[in-house]
Amino acid sequence: MSQFKVISLESIRVACKNCTLTSLCLPMGLSPEDVERLDEIVKRARPLHRGDYLFREGDRFRALYVVKTGSVKTFAPSSEGGEQVLGFHLPGEIIGLDAIDKDVHACSAKILETSAICEIPFTRLEDLTATTPSLQHQMYRLLSKEIGQDTDMLLLLGKKNAEERLAAFLLSLSQRLHKRGLSPSDFYLSMSRHEIGNYLGLAVETVSRLFTRFQEDGLMCVDRKHIQLLNLPALESLVGGSGQGRRQQQQQT
Amino acid sequence: MSQFKVISLESIRVACKNCTLTSLCLPMGLSPEDVERLDEIVKRARPLHRGDYLFREGDRFRALYVVKTGSVKTFAPSSEGGEQVLGFHLPGEIIGLDAIDKDVHACSAKILETSAICEIPFTRLEDLTATTPSLQHQMYRLLSKEIGQDTDMLLLLGKKNAEERLAAFLLSLSQRLHKRGLSPSDFYLSMSRHEIGNYLGLAVETVSRLFTRFQEDGLMCVDRKHIQLLNLPALESLVGGSGQGRRQQQQQT
DNA sequence: ACGCATTCTTGATCCAGATCAAATGGCAGA
DNA sequence: TCTGCCATTTGATCTGGATCAAGAATGCGT
Known part of the structure; x- marks a missing residue:
């Protein structure tokens, strides 16, 4: 790669390797090279505003989302019009893992305050994890962690x-x-x-x-x-x- | 592989490819070759009886378990002595996914009635999924499905x-x-x-x-x-x- | 078969938290 | 700055389901 390559300030600021969330987010524990490869597939969108939807219940599942700054809530429709808030998501937290199974989002994600969100197209991530064992392991851990958190919540609501x-x-x-x-x-x-x-x-x-x-x-x-x-x-x-x-x-x- | 290879009746009966749960269990959607490879790492234990533990809260995480016949309950200790039942698991259902993250079981799994359980050492499974994209995808789907089920349960308890x-x-x-x-x-x-x-x-x-x-x-x-x-x-x-x-x-x- | 322990059922009472009702306080938009 | 709509708070009341308290039915070990 040419050392003269022009890099925008913007891209430097947002690259995973330069992100302050690196120790909380998907890159956690990855080698610099692996982070580099992950970086290539992460899309960084313009800031979103309160009330915007990341995705809605019923949407086709395409990508995982990571909160970079701000906060997001996810919620599922309850029977007859009500809704159940499933979680509040802070920087570094991943949204959308529950949609992998059915390939459709079963809940909606709504921005709570002006937020920056990273988007990770899932198909590309899956390809990458297939050739990056540490990233695959990280994915398993993240999915498992989500299950553990839900479990904690079940205990909270149940007892x-x-x-x-x-x-x-x-x-x-x-x-x-x-x-x-x-x-x-x-x-x-x-x-x-x-x-x-x-x-x-x-x-x-x-x-x-x-x-x-x-x-x-x-x-x-x-x-x-x-x-x-x-x-x-x-x-x-x-x-x-x-x-x-x-x-x-x-x-x- | 020699066509004269001696195969015990027992091993035939329990191999994944001959298991009636193949369409509900990990092998779901895998090619016959992939099932074969999965088969090699699955351990099939002797039947367990009511009250036996598959694992206990605090145990080191080593393997995932799949109910082959019978049923299992999982439960987590609540603060001060109580417990929260997290699920009842029927044939084809996988137990232990929540322990991948911390490498320690946060809940216990207890046999409800005489049951046959398949054990899948996780490290070996992880290695296998790294070289078997369809199996990796299947794992992601299973983990995601578990999250979706927990979500349903949250809605149930919350609303x-x-x-x-x-x-x-x-x-x-x-x-x-x-x-x-x-x-x-x-x-x-x-x-x-x-x-x-x-x-x-x-x-x-x-x-x-x-x-x-x-x-x-x-x-x-x-x-x-x-x-x-x-x-x-x-x-x-x-x-x-x-x-x-x-x-x-x-x-x- | 018998006796004890456990699980399940049924009834009575209680209470945490929902629901109903209303006042107050911010904040967004004109 | 004013207006009106929400969000929040506070008070009063109601109720679903917990808790308490016995029985009744089962199952199990000897």
């Missing part, structure tokens, strides 16, 4: 009460933001109370009341969408099974 | 009431058994009411009462663990969002 659910949600955000070099205790929520409730299987009112209560209890400071977590350990103990000895649905089988 | 959950559970079993050539409307439950309730996020008592009610309504006939579904369409309409116009939590976001 936890409202308080535990919201605490778990806040801590999850906190931890994920922290991994991305942001403050684990001071952040903005890009989703509405309604979306949080839907995601957690709770009514909006319950979410609102819990925010108020957590604030009264000195666990956090809520100002509109701006959140400050004041007592991480206390939140953690809330999540860990009904905290200070409250009765709890216990099901041994 | 459906007790009646809808049990109806969905029964229909899921019905459909899966049907695909395996068994009756979709007459079968035995290998799991307890307690396990069903745990899986569906309901108390045992609720499950029991619903069985009684469904029977009273002529939807099914329950005799201990023997189930007969008498009105599949009615069950389907129950699942599809609160059936005959009952109030329902609807959350648009």
Whole structure:
């Protein structure tokens, strides 16, 4: 490759190897050469805005998407008009893995705030993984990780009460933001109370009341969408099974 | 390969290419040659019995398991002693995919009734998929499918009431058994009411009462663990969002 | 066959969180 | 800046399903 090749600043800024998410995203653990090869098939789209769709339920599956900046929610239609929020996706997180099976998207992905998204055409990725064992392994890990996260969510919805659910949600955000070099205790929520409730299987009112209560209890400071977590350990103990000895649905089988 | 090679009856009976599950299991859609290669790494263990563990939470991840006959439940420890049943696995279904990511099992798998299980050492499978594109694709599809199933379950736990959950559970079993050539409307439950309730996020008592009610309504006939579904369409309409116009939590976001 | 333990069923009561209702507060668009 | 629509909060009430409490039915080991 010619050393005189003209490279736009833009392309340098967005290449995987120069991306700050490299340790969280698909390239995680890959050799520089492998990242280079991956880089060649990744498309970087112009920024998308709140309300834009990455894809909709029913769309043909063509590519995986990775959040580069911003945030995205995915949601599936429930029977008769409702919807279930499936997840909120932060930078470095991959969207669309569930569509590989049927080759059709079963959920929709909607941009929550102005975001940059990387697009990875799946067929090309599949070809690449077939010749790059480390990338293949990485794909298996990512798919498996998604399953593990869903499992955590099943446990949350199946066994936890409202308080535990919201605490778990806040801590999850906190931890994920922290991994991305942001403050684990001071952040903005890009989703509405309604979306949080839907995601957690709770009514909006319950979410609102819990925010108020957590604030009264000195666990956090809520100002509109701006959140400050004041007592991480206390939140953690809330999540860990009904905290200070409250009765709890216990099901041994 | 010599045509005089001695092959034990046993090995013939259990080889993937001779297995009746070939169209539901990993080999689905593979060429005969690819199945042959897969066959070489699959280990077939002696039958396991009710209560035996395939693996336990915390075990090192070594292999995927496929139910050949019988049934298996997977479950994860909840905080403080409880557990969440994650799934009931029928012949042809793969267990352990969630452990690829961390290389450790996050859930346990317990045999529900005398079962034959195929074991597929993962490292060898991974090597094989790297040189067998169709098998690699099949793996991606299987992992993706698992995500899709978890998604369905999230919707169930997040949005459906007790009646809808049990109806969905029964229909899921019905459909899966049907695909395996068994009756979709007459079968035995290998799991307890307690396990069903745990899986569906309901108390045992609720499950029991619903069985009684469904029977009273002529939807099914329950005799201990023997189930007969008498009105599949009615069950389907129950699942599809609160059936005959009952109030329902609807959350648009 | 008998006795004990476990699972399942059924009834009564309770409560976390949904639903209903209304006030308040932001923010977007003109 | 004003207007009107949402999003959010807060309060009051209702209810599905959990929890508590017995029985009844099974199954199992001896």
